[in-house]
Amino acid sequence: MAGLTIKNLYKRYDNSGKKKNVQNDYAVKDLNLVAEQGEFIALLGPSGCGKTTTLRMTAGLEEITKGEIYIGDVLVNNLHPKDRHIGLAFEDYAMYPPLTVYDNIAFNLKAKGVDKAEIDRRVREIAPLMQCDDLLDKMPVKLSGGQKQRVNIARAIIRRPELLLMDEPLSHLDGKARQAMRTEIKRLINEIKCTTVYVTHDQLEAMSLADKIAIIDLGVLQQFGTPAEVYDDPVNEFVASFIGEPPMNILETTIVGESDHFLFTFENSNLRIVVPERYNNVVSNGFKCKVGVRPMDVLIGGADSKGSPEKVATFENLGDERRIGIHVGETLLMLITDDETRYKAGDIIKLEVRGEKTHLFDLKTGERIRER
Amino acid sequence: MARIQLENITKKFGKVTALDGISLDIKENEFFVLFGPAGAGKTTILNCIAGIQMPDEGVVKFDGEIMNLVDAAHRDTAMVFENYALYPQMTVYDNMASPLRSKLYKRDEAYIKQKIEEVSKMMKMDHLLQRLPSQLSNGQKQRVAMGRALVRSPRVFLMDEPLAHLDAKLRNAMRTELKEIQVNFGTTSIYVTHDFMEAMSLGDRIGIINKGKVVQIGTGDAIYYMPCNEFVAQLMGDPEINLIPGRLEKKDGGYTFTMQEGGRTYVLPKDKDLFAKFDQLGASAVDMGLRPQNLKYSFTPQEGYLKCTVYSYESIGNKSVIVAEMGGQQLRMIAPNGLHVKIDQDVYVDLMLDHSMFFDAGTKVYQSRYNEAEIKAVAKWED
Numbered sequence: 001m002a003g004l005t006i007k008n009l010y011k012r013y014d015n016s017g018k019k020k021n022v023q024n025d026y027a028v029k030d031l032n033l034v035a036e037q038g039e040f041i042a043l044l045g046p047s048g049c050g051k052t053t054t055l056r057m058t059a060g061l062e063e064i065t066k067g068e069i070y071i072g073d074v075l076v077n078n079l080h081p082k083d084r085h086i087g088l089a090f091e092d093y094a095m096y097p098p099l100t101v102y103d104n105i106a107f108n109l110k111a112k113g114v115d116k117a118e119i120d121r122r123v124r125e126i127a128p129l130m131q132c133d134d135l136l137d138k139m140p141v142k143l144s145g146g147q148k149q150r151v152n153i154a155r156a157i158i159r160r161p162e163l164l165l166m167d168e169p170l171s172h173l174d175g176k177a178r179q180a181m182r183t184e185i186k187r188l189i190n191e192i193k194c195t196t197v198y199v200t201h202d203q204l205e206a207m208s209l210a211d212k213i214a215i216i217d218l219g220v221l222q223q224f225g226t227p228a229e230v231y232d233d234p235v236n237e238f239v240a241s242f243i244g245e246p247p248m249n250i251l252e253t254t255i256v257g258e259s260d261h262f263l264f265t266f267e268n269s270n271l272r273i274v275v276p277e278r279y280n281n282v283v284s285n286g287f288k289c290k291v292g293v294r295p296m297d298v299l300i301g302g303a304d305s306k307g308s309p310e311k312v313a314t315f316e317n318l319g320d321e322r323r324i325g326i327h328v329g330e331t332l333l334m335l336i337t338d339d340e341t342r343y344k345a346g347d348i349i350k351l352e353v354r355g356e357k358t359h360l361f362d363l364k365t366g367e368r369i370r371e372r
Numbered sequence: 373m374a375r376i377q378l379e380n381i382t383k384k385f386g387k388v389t390a391l392d393g394i395s396l397d398i399k400e401n402e403f404f405v406l407f408g409p410a411g412a413g414k415t416t417i418l419n420c421i422a423g424i425q426m427p428d429e430g431v432v433k434f435d436g437e438i439m440n441l442v443d444a445a446h447r448d449t450a451m452v453f454e455n456y457a458l459y460p461q462m463t464v465y466d467n468m469a470s471p472l473r474s475k476l477y478k479r480d481e482a483y484i485k486q487k488i489e490e491v492s493k494m495m496k497m498d499h500l501l502q503r504l505p506s507q508l509s510n511g512q513k514q515r516v517a518m519g520r521a522l523v524r525s526p527r528v529f530l531m532d533e534p535l536a537h538l539d540a541k542l543r544n545a546m547r548t549e550l551k552e553i554q555v556n557f558g559t560t561s562i563y564v565t566h567d568f569m570e571a572m573s574l575g576d577r578i579g580i581i582n583k584g585k586v587v588q589i590g591t592g593d594a595i596y597y598m599p600c601n602e603f604v605a606q607l608m609g610d611p612e613i614n615l616i617p618g619r620l621e622k623k624d625g626g627y628t629f630t631m632q633e634g635g636r637t638y639v640l641p642k643d644k645d646l647f648a649k650f651d652q653l654g655a656s657a658v659d660m661g662l663r664p665q666n667l668k669y670s671f672t673p674q675e676g677y678l679k680c681t682v683y684s685y686e687s688i689g690n691k692s693v694i695v696a697e698m699g700g701q702q703l704r705m706i707a708p709n710g711l712h713v714k715i716d717q718d719v720y721v722d723l724m725l726d727h728s729m730f731f732d733a734g735t736k737v738y739q740s741r742y743n744e745a746e747i748k749a750v751a752k753w754e755d
């Protein structure tokens with residue numbers, strides 16, 4: 001087992017179009033990442049952000065334009081994929097249909113010339129980990145999607161790779177199978193403690209599986225941190241709105257100075273929120289920026305609340321929780337509550353915001369404005 | 373707008389019975405959700421109402437009038453599918469105008485213009501009218517498809533999984549938007565979905581469909597708090613409800629519950645109506661149903677808590693789920709994001725018994741629950 005180090009990695013695809021003199025933009029731009037030995041890293045971003053390209057360069061399936069990739073201490077830029085000691089599991093299972101599950105799992109070891117007894121021992125060791133021990137005699141056509149993906153992952157880890165690479169392994173599965181498989185992957189990695197890089201566009205998967213998440217947009221790394229860090233301390237508006245469901249409320253605001261405090265004010269809305277004191281050094285009267293707060297951190301005040309009275313625009317009772325939407329100008333501000341009260345559209349509630357959970361973002365760049 | 377009634381509808385495709393004696397009574401102006409797993413027969417029900425498919429048995433009535441022999445075009449229904457099927461060469465305005473310009477309706481342009489303005493304002497898409505479909509996002513396209521159906525003021529508005537293929541975030545946002553505009557529809561609406569959040573949020577009432585049969589009908593609250601069986605209980609709610617097999621025993625005028633796994637006995641808190649129901653049913657082998665938000669956890673031993681180990685800890689967005697394991701019994705519970713929890717570490721679990729519901733262990737049918745009378749009042753329970 002070994003860690004993974006990516007240094008100043010670039011990728012540019014050749015422009016095969018008509019305009020020969022125009023070069024494509026970089027698909028991956030100056031990417032730096034370190035996965036410690038045994039760590040589970042998620043590459044997360046919208047489609048086309050360069051996450052799969054990065055994974056494929058690590059696997060050796062794609063040429064590197066510029067930069068270096070190390071597995072352990074070994075520079076692998078020029079190594080053949082088979083010499084990189086990696087395990088691969090993709091969205092497509094790509095099993096050999098005429099072979100049984102057993103032979104599919106054993107295939108790579110057989111190709112390497114490992115002796116029969118050793119292969120058998122390793123197949124029987126891996127199979128229970130992926131709960132496919134009673135599938136070994138079946139043919140791939142007889143398996144459900146979830147079972148196929150389990151066999152696929154078993155096949156990837158049987159070689160005892162130094163690095164396990166997975167590309168959206170759950171995206172073919174639906175609702176409950178997906179959730180169950182996610183848990184299994186998490187338990188498996190916990191068991192075999194293999195350094196893992198996992199590509200996904202689903203923030204939930206990344207949040208629940210990974211030790212650290214690399215959030216990528218347009219080929220550029222936005223933030224690299226633990227799930228708690230990217231959730232509670234996003235570096236910019238993109239990360240803030242990408243992580244979390246429902247997403248963070250992000251509103252354009254103009255700061256108004258009062259005698260001893262500042263207020264967030266909003267166009268076409270009477271909503272006023274007191275600016276937390278810690279921002280007093282960065283804001284001033286008339287300052288414009290965006291303010292972000294998660295739906296869990298907007299609260300309904302009691303009868304004696306000093307919060308702004310606001311009209312309920314939408315009330316959704318979802319059983320497990322209730323969601324309320326309030327119009328702030330053109331935007332719908334969402335809040336989530338466990339409160340059992342059934343509101344209806346038009347009801348007035350007092351709105352309170354957990355000041356310590358607000359984030360400020362630059363109006364133009366979307367960068368986080370931090371207190372000084 | 374119309375009252376839609378289905379009486380004993382049966383529909384077979386070869387040997388497969390798609391609908392097996394479906395009866396529904398959907399009120400005028402109601403927003404009714406058909407909810408169930410894939411292949412339950414939800415879409416076939418819509419097709420029978422629209423007249424796209426003929427039931428083998430049973431009648432479809434609009435406002436008391438039997439519609440079985442009226443062809444689809446003359447039933448005055450409007451349907452929206454998962455696919456928007458917009459005319460790509462026409463602007464949003466012309467797409468919306470297309471049904472009113474058709475031979476069947478032939479409205480004059482002034483009427484069309486007024487109607488489109490009214491609907492597009494309600495759907496918050498008046499700024500999109502001059503665009504082509506290719507210039508719209510998927511969410512906007514679906515809104516146009518719905519708007520096009522609504523300009524006709526149909527007697528009933530049928531929607532078949534209109535949000536199903538949007539990604540999770542957009543689907544949630546669209547659901548909330550739909551919730552906001554649906555009050556203005558002024559049309560009887562029937563909405564098919566397999567997403568329980570859509571069913572809970574949008575439906576005035578929900579009809580649970582499984583294997584071609586109506587399983588339960590009621591408000592979201594009624595179905596969530598008093599599911600008629602374990603299947604429905606598991607369908608409503610994510611993470612799924614905990615079902616804990618065990619035995620009830622009468623003791624000192626009250627009841628105890630003994631868990632099958634581990635054999636722990638709980639003295640059940642007093643609830644006169646519940647205990648009377650137990651007396652009446654002579655219940656013994658039951659499954660206790662407890663929603664994940666009604667379990668408490670602690671990472672240090674606590675008086676009365678069950679000792680379990682952590683099977684998994686996963687974020688589900690704004691909160692997380694801990695799955696605890698004790699022998700073969702798994703218990704799901706809600707926890708905040710960002711805890712430092714290790715797989716297989718000890719966790720201590722408390723059951724909030726006064727939120728539990730009970731199912732017969734053999735038939736899996738709902739028996740009773742705590743505070744049933746109060747819940748019936750909140751849930752506008754209809755017997």
